[in-house]
Amino acid sequence: MRIIIVVLMAAAAIFPVGCTETPEGNVGAAVDNDQNVLTGGPITGTTIGDLPVAVKDTLRDRVPRAEIATIEKTRRDGQLVYAFNFVDSDTTPALYVRRDGAVVSPPSDAAK
Numbered sequence: 001m002r003i004i005i006v007v008l009m010a011a012a013a014i015f016p017v018g019c020t021e022t023p024e025g026n027v028g029a030a031v032d033n034d035q036n037v038l039t040g041g042p043i044t045g046t047t048i049g050d051l052p053v054a055v056k057d058t059l060r061d062r063v064p065r066a067e068i069a070t071i072e073k074t075r076r077d078g079q080l081v082y083a084f085n086f087v088d089s090d091t092t093p094a095l096y097v098r099r100d101g102a103v104v105s106p107p108s109d110a111a112k
Contacts, residue, residue, distance in 0.1 A: 045070075
């Protein structure tokens with residue numbers, strides 16, 4: 001009877017350790033391993049999933065590896081413009097993209 005109790009206690013001690021191991025591979029990989037601009041980005045407000053296909057295509061072409069910090073929707077000359085700010089703003093300046101995917105210049109107050 002003692003042997004059974006000891007075996008059960010040993011099994012109980014080993015079981016939780018096996019359940020808490022982190023899975024192998026890129027599941028939940030860190031952002032610094034991410035090589036695609038369209039898999040990062042903000043999780044509140046306007047997100048990558050909200051963007052038109054043409055805007056996503058422009059991001060892939062212009063800044064394929066940049067990490068998006070914020071996405072803001074604005075209007076300029078009656079047209080919707082998405083303003084992208086990036087985590088590494090020193091090497092990747094803000095980008096302004098119309099709904100049709102065309103890149104537009106920064107607003108005059110952003111250029112200062």
